[in-house]
Amino acid sequence: MYEHNGEKYFIVDSHMHYWNAAPDNWVPGAEQYAKGWIECFHAYQGLGPPETHWTIEHFQKYSEDDLMKDVFEDGHVDMAIFQPTDLKEWYKEGFNTTERNAEMGKRHPGKFIYNTNFDPRDGDLGLEELKRNVETYGSKGVKLYTAEWNNGSRGYKLSDPGAYRFLEAAQNLGIKNIHVHKGPTIWPLDKDAFDVSDIDHCATDFPELNFIIEHVGLPRIEDFCFMATQEPNVYAGLSVVIGGLMHALPNFFAKVMGELLFWVGEDKMTFGSDYGIWEPKWQVEGFVNWEMPDREQFSDYPRLGVAGKKKILGLNAARLYDIEVPAEYQLPAEAGTPAAQDDAQLVGGA
Amino acid sequence: MTAPVTAASGRTAAVLRALETVRDPELDEPITSLGFVTSCAVSAAGDAQVRLRLPTYFCAPNFAYLMVADAYDAVSALPGVRHAEVVLEDHFASDVINGGVAAQAGFVRTFDGEAVSELHALRADFLRKAVMAGTDQVCRPLLAAGTDPAALLAMTLGEVPPSRALDRLRSRRGELGLPDGDDAPLLIEPVTGAPVTADYLPLHLRKAKITRVSIEANSGICRGMLRHRYNNTQGQGETVPSADSDS
Numbered sequence: 001m002y003e004h005n006g007e008k009y010f011i012v013d014s015h016m017h018y019w020n021a022a023p024d025n026w027v028p029g030a031e032q033y034a035k036g037w038i039e040c041f042h043a044y045q046g047l048g049p050p051e052t053h054w055t056i057e058h059f060q061k062y063s064e065d066d067l068m069k070d071v072f073e074d075g076h077v078d079m080a081i082f083q084p085t086d087l088k089e090w091y092k093e094g095f096n097t098t099e100r101n102a103e104m105g106k107r108h109p110g111k112f113i114y115n116t117n118f119d120p121r122d123g124d125l126g127l128e129e130l131k132r133n134v135e136t137y138g139s140k141g142v143k144l145y146t147a148e149w150n151n152g153s154r155g156y157k158l159s160d161p162g163a164y165r166f167l168e169a170a171q172n173l174g175i176k177n178i179h180v181h182k183g184p185t186i187w188p189l190d191k192d193a194f195d196v197s198d199i200d201h202c203a204t205d206f207p208e209l210n211f212i213i214e215h216v217g218l219p220r221i222e223d224f225c226f227m228a229t230q231e232p233n234v235y236a237g238l239s240v241v242i243g244g245l246m247h248a249l250p251n252f253f254a255k256v257m258g259e260l261l262f263w264v265g266e267d268k269m270t271f272g273s274d275y276g277i278w279e280p281k282w283q284v285e286g287f288v289n290w291e292m293p294d295r296e297q298f299s300d301y302p303r304l305g306v307a308g309k310k311k312i313l314g315l316n317a318a319r320l321y322d323i324e325v326p327a328e329y330q331l332p333a334e335a336g337t338p339a340a341q342d343d344a345q346l347v348g349g350a
Numbered sequence: 351m352t353a354p355v356t357a358a359s360g361r362t363a364a365v366l367r368a369l370e371t372v373r374d375p376e377l378d379e380p381i382t383s384l385g386f387v388t389s390c391a392v393s394a395a396g397d398a399q400v401r402l403r404l405p406t407y408f409c410a411p412n413f414a415y416l417m418v419a420d421a422y423d424a425v426s427a428l429p430g431v432r433h434a435e436v437v438l439e440d441h442f443a444s445d446v447i448n449g450g451v452a453a454q455a456g457f458v459r460t461f462d463g464e465a466v467s468e469l470h471a472l473r474a475d476f477l478r479k480a481v482m483a484g485t486d487q488v489c490r491p492l493l494a495a496g497t498d499p500a501a502l503l504a505m506t507l508g509e510v511p512p513s514r515a516l517d518r519l520r521s522r523r524g525e526l527g528l529p530d531g532d533d534a535p536l537l538i539e540p541v542t543g544a545p546v547t548a549d550y551l552p553l554h555l556r557k558a559k560i561t562r563v564s565i566e567a568n569s570g571i572c573r574g575m576l577r578h579r580y581n582n583t584q585g586q587g588e589t590v591p592s593a594d595s596d597s
Contacts, residue, residue: 036406040575043575154464184410190457190471191412192475193410218571219564219568221564225560244574248574249571252566256563256564
């Protein structure tokens with residue numbers, strides 16, 4: 001919970017991690033990838049305020065106590081959603097698995113939601129594991145990393161037939177929310193790995209699932225936005241947008257927020273700190289304080305008020321995940337419905 | 351004593367100028383100004399050596415390949431260069447890319463079994479994004495000066511006051527084979543080259559704007575990552591933009 005100017009904000013961190021990327025977890029022979037991956041993440045942290053930077057050693061492996069303090073005690077977060085990424089070709093026990101998250105989270109009841117993941121290239125065994133994970137951890141969402149390396153393949157598209165089989169299975173198991181994170185590699189490598197057009201097909205073909213595009217499709221915000229206006233069940237995950245831009249590039253942060261508010265709308269944007277890349281404290285506080293600059297070049301962007309910030313920081317994700325929000329944090333009826341799907345048509349007609 | 355030094359630095363400057371023509375296809379900016387050139391030199395005998403670096407270990411391998419291959423072509427074409435070596439460092443696919451470019455193998459053979467086509471289509475897709483972003487760069491000052499948006503529809507490239515942004519837009523359109531002469535319409539659809547119609551104008555301008563925002567924000571992130579990764583050491587020809595600029 002965060003309170004500012006008499007307003008109470010219910011905070012859902014919809015995209016965060018508990019990873020082990022220390023050398024003890026590197027796969028022999030793949031050390032360079034394990035090291036390169038975590039150093040790349042660490043460079044992202046460099047875009048946050050200097051006083052929030054960690055040493056690479058701390059960044060590789062933070063403790064349960066660190067996480068509970070940074071996210072809940074200091075970070076204002078009421079509910080956090082674990083988004084697993086396996087990367088088992090590089091990390092012996094995986095980078096940030098459903099199991100590791102849940103093993104830690106069980107000591108803190110009521111604080112976490114455990115999303116799981118799948119990889120369509122894993123075939124029948126993958127389907128069995130998905131079923132097991134959903135039953136064991138009560139997952140309502142999955143995190144998909146399309147650039148994961150798997151047995152000689154450097155990635156997949158969500159429009160592949162194998163992926164549809166998994167989406168169908170996930171839906172039948174009660175999964176509602178599909179978080180998609182694009183990365184730098186794909187099959188075949190001559191295609192743009194960050195292209196989001198495959199999600200466009202899925203969103204049309206699976207209208208009952210919600211597709212939350214993490215990092216708002218960065219570095220393809222424009223393609224993401226054009227797609228999101230067509231698809232009522234596509235949402236913008238703000239991880240990296242707030243963490244990577246708000247401090248380091250405030251003018252571009254305002255422009256990107258302006259574009260998202262115009263094309264996607266405040267009902268369809270969800271906050272995620274991407275912890276441990278960035279701590280939520282400065283992101284939550286900075287975002288609540290943030291205003292669209294009052295200058296000419298920002299004049300044709302929608303404004304974001306208190307109600308919109310409440311939706312983005314927690315109420316939209318709460319709605320997607322059926323999280324109970326106490327009455328004192330709810331919006332008055334005239335502020336609209338968090339996570340409402342009809343924005344797409346509205347903006348599309350603009 | 352000074353003559354050999356001058357000759358060597360003159361040769362290096364020529365290599366740097368050649369590298370200035372090589373762009374990051376995603377960011378539509380020279381690899382020099384982005385800080386991607388760690389070093390470049392050429393011996394009296396004409397052996398050129400270029401070292402490149404990128405913001406992350408995992409930058410997309412197709413774009414990385416294009417930059418290394420384009421740098422190789424640009425430097426090899428210099429008079430007085432008899433052999434060029436371009437080395438991308440600190441990247442997961444460094445060895446594969448460097449070997450493939452040195453052998454002039456093309457992308458498909460370089461990434462044997464992992465790619466099905468060369469990168470012409472990818473490059474064209476990103477040139478079209480550059481055309482959209484360039485459209486905003488050219489139109490925004492016109493609109494700010496009071497030009498009615500509808501008037502942009504009838505305007506030709508020759509009627510736009512000269513600017514670097516206009517030169518750049520023309521050049522990108524030319525690379526795509528789109529109309530770029532004085533009598534060509536200012537606003538065209540970047541896939542077909544057809545003039546933009548009145549009912550599509552507001553959406554076209556919005557798309558141009560977000561495409562520019564996207565490319566420039568990515569550029570800002572890449573520069574920030576590169577600075578962090580290389581501890582603020584400058585690349586050859588690197589320029590520090592009034593980043594996060596308001597223009």
